[in-house]
Amino acid sequence: MNYKDLVIKAITYIEDHLTDERLSTKVMEAAGYSPYHFHRIFLSVTRNSVSEYIRKRRLTQAAYDLFYTNQRIIDIAILYRFESQESFARAFGKMFSISPGQFRKQRDMKDTLFRAMEKLPLDEVGLQQHLNKSISLVPAIVCLNKLHLVGMSIPGVNSDEVGKLWRSFRQRLFEIERKPDTEDIFYAVIELTGRQWEVTYIACVEVASEESVVPLGMVAKLLPVVTYAVFTHKGTLSRLSDTLQYIYETWLPQSGSVRTNFPEFVRYDHRYLGPMNEDSVLDIYIPVGSPY
Numbered sequence: 001m002n003y004k005d006l007v008i009k010a011i012t013y014i015e016d017h018l019t020d021e022r023l024s025t026k027v028m029e030a031a032g033y034s035p036y037h038f039h040r041i042f043l044s045v046t047r048n049s050v051s052e053y054i055r056k057r058r059l060t061q062a063a064y065d066l067f068y069t070n071q072r073i074i075d076i077a078i079l080y081r082f083e084s085q086e087s088f089a090r091a092f093g094k095m096f097s098i099s100p101g102q103f104r105k106q107r108d109m110k111d112t113l114f115r116a117m118e119k120l121p122l123d124e125v126g127l128q129q130h131l132n133k134s135i136s137l138v139p140a141i142v143c144l145n146k147l148h149l150v151g152m153s154i155p156g157v158n159s160d161e162v163g164k165l166w167r168s169f170r171q172r173l174f175e176i177e178r179k180p181d182t183e184d185i186f187y188a189v190i191e192l193t194g195r196q197w198e199v200t201y202i203a204c205v206e207v208a209s210e211e212s213v214v215p216l217g218m219v220a221k222l223l224p225v226v227t228y229a230v231f232t233h234k235g236t237l238s239r240l241s242d243t244l245q246y247i248y249e250t251w252l253p254q255s256g257s258v259r260t261n262f263p264e265f266v267r268y269d270h271r272y273l274g275p276m277n278e279d280s281v282l283d284i285y286i287p288v289g290s291p292y
Contacts, residue, residue, distance in 0.1 A: 006031060006038075007045040014054055018061060022052050036192050036261045039199070044241070044248040049156065051198055059095050062088070066104045073100050106185070138228040139251070147223040149187055150176050150214055151204025157190065162201055169203045175215040179206045184270045189221055191263035194290055226262050228285040229255070237275040247286060255288075262287035 016024055027050060031038050037192050042050050065076050077088035093102050152169045154161050181207065189202040189262040202221055214220045229251075233243045252259060265288050271281035 006033070007042055010038075010042060010050075011046075015059060018054075020173075021081065022056055023081075027054075034261065039192065040209060040259060040264070041248050043157075044244040049199060052156065055091065056095065059092055061093065062100075063096065063103060066100055073104075079260075139231045139286075141227065142230055143227045144223070144227065144285075145225055147187075147221075148179075148207050148210050148212065149189065149201050149202070149204040149221040149223065150207050150212060150218055151187070151189075151221070152217070153200050153202040155198060155200060155221050157199060157201050162188075162203075164265055165201070165203050170213065173205070174220075176205060176218075177207060177212055179208045182206045186268040186272075187224070188266040188268070189263050190265065193268065221263075223263065223265070226260070226287050227289060229257065229288045231284045232281060233284055234281045235278055236280065243284065247284070252286075252288075257288040257290065260287045260289045266286070 010027050010031055013027055014023065017026065020026060028035050028038055033041070039050060042048075042053070046053055048056065062080050065071055065079075065233055066073070071079075072146050073088070074085045078083045080088070082088035082091065092098075092103070096103060096105075131138075152165055152172070178269050185206065187202075187204050187206070189204060190199055191202075192199055202219065204219075204221060210220070212220075227291060229249060231251075232242060237272060264284070267283045267285060269282075273280045
């Protein structure tokens with residue numbers, strides 16, 4: 001089974017068990033892969049973590065129920081595994097920019113329903129151009145020494161929150177005693193939290209040693225000596241998901257390697273010109289090893 005078929009199978013399972021308890025765990029068990037490996041496969045194909053996908057699907061189905069049934073809002077909230085009507089209303093408002101009660105009164109859902117879950121048509125031409133010009137199809141295999149990093153973190157990989165994180169982090173760079181000659185280098189580390197497939201995103205820079213002072217409100221991260229497959233991505237961040245899709249759907253299954261359970265990260269240096277710049281270049285480090 002290829003990776004896309006695996007994700008389709010997982011999505012089918014989610015749709016058939018949308019109101020189940022512990023659904024994220026059950027999906028992992030049904031998939032038969034390690035949590036870390038499966039999470040990265042799922043994220044590369046759907047652009048959502050497993051838990052984010054489930055939450056959005058539950059909210060979308062809840063919107064259907066609000067619009068087409070007379071069920072009480074509290075009953076719909078409980079059905080889709082929200083702890084309270086208040087927590088449901090907050091999540092619903094964040095996704096659809098309207099409260100459940102206001103949504104129920106609408107007669108036209110086109111401006112709210114599915115906004116967060118609509119699936120864009122596959123841009124085959126654009127994807128092929130990206131693969132031909134904007135990604136190193138054969139990665140460099142490198143073994144890195146320990147990396148001592150300090151930065152700021154958030155849960156998840158929501159693009160708006162990631163942008164806010166970087167803006168806040170850059171304003172506090174003066175507080176960090178950075179490793180000499182690394183002023184132009186930044187890292188984005190993504191790792192599992194240990195709670196189902198929840199991930200933490202860390203915007204960080206390199207420091208001299210693990211004894212370096214960690215400013216208040218920041219975190220220290222030590223990446224051990226690990227072997228990585230290093231891919232170069234050129235272009236806007238909007239096409240980064242295409243690069244990840246190639247890595248996980250095409251290169252990794254054909255490489256004879258497996259992804260090991262260490263964090264992956266993106267390395268930014270002087271070649272990175274901004275998220276919307278077509279000439280931006282960055283490197284993606286995927287931890288890999290032998291399957292035996």
